[in-house]
Amino acid sequence: MTRTPPITVAVSTVIFSLRREPGAEGPRIMLPLVRRTRDPHEGQWALPGGWLDPAENLEETASRTLAETTGLAPSYLEQLYAFGDVGRSPSRVVSIVYWALVREDVSLATQQHNVAWFDATALPELAFDHNHIVDYALWRLRNKVGYSRIAHGFLPDLFSLADLREVYEAILGRRLDPANFRRQVENSATLIPTDEFRTGNHRPARLYRYNHDVELADRGPLPHGKTRP
């Protein structure tokens, strides 16, 4: 008796990063997409991912396909949701979707011709239900920034309060009052001031580092993967 597999499992990842374009006022939330080279949806852009390898845990497949398609290693990786509606693909595919944050200084592997960064809030029509998935990931990110220190996943080790405020502004999509923001952050005790300053066109800005005693985001009793908060 031949059993054909009616349902297959894929793992995809929404990778957010803040990227600054020349001349733009502040950074924007961007994500890398991969152009599909085969049907279905050949030629359309899609989230990086691949089939679940029977020998790998879900998070391992997420990390591996992420590295293979984009050359990126995330600073934060968390399961987002399992998307499994009947009509979302010609065959029945359940996609376990992860979301990841990468710091501003990373670059895509230069060999990858079919990978490019897109503004997360102004995407073209993507393959499958991937527009819907990105919308949900954006909602989760905006939600989480309110009750966790997830914003630090976008920043290098040392950053100014203005850098941190720009991250919040990009995520929330609105300007924040600098004085109020400084007060709130200083009261929260999640940052440690250093003796280093950034100098440049403006007056010197003190650099802070993240208090590593505090978790980036509380994920409860779930196992912690390859993250370095």
Place this chain on the structure above:
Amino acid sequence: MTRTPPITVAVSTVIFSLRREPGAEGPRIMLPLVRRTRDPHEGQWALPGGWLDPAENLEETASRTLAETTGLAPSYLEQLYAFGDVGRSPSRVVSIVYWALVREDVSLATQQHNVAWFDATALPELAFDHNHIVDYALWRLRNKVGYSRIAHGFLPDLFSLADLREVYEAILGRRLDPANFRRQVENSATLIPTDEFRTGNHRPARLYRYNHDVELADRGPLPHGKTRP
């Protein structure tokens, strides 16, 4: 060429309800479990669930297996997490786990001999990784009660403030000050006082109903399933 399916997809549900035992001080968080009638783990208790039907969406399989195994229809149903570690079952199984709340007044289908309620905080050793899954669901419930109106998923249409406080106490595992609790709830504007009272041994308690203009829990742009909040 014969392709054998190396990975299968199951859907299971953690169903929380508050149940009151004679003589106990307050209600406890209970969940129904199903005794397995075949290997692996024959004879052990496990979460209700079953294989994903290729013709059903994930949430439809969750609702159907829930009804088939326990006869219950939930007041709240939400995806919890996808568990897919390599060693969690003899064959490779990815379990999409939902969590559900049911009101106190429901009963299990009486025909079901292999279904019973267990105290969620004092479980025996369950099949597979189901103890770990229940722990995670409890963590999510306790977390969510702090920033949403999820507690109402345990209550009937009309309830007293003492009923509501008991729900919070059972979820959080600690006593709350009645006067403080009343003040906080009244300030939140999520309850509508009715003209009905519960009479009994104590002085009459005013009954409230839930303000249906407010969502039970914000799930963002995800599709809303068969819930009746």
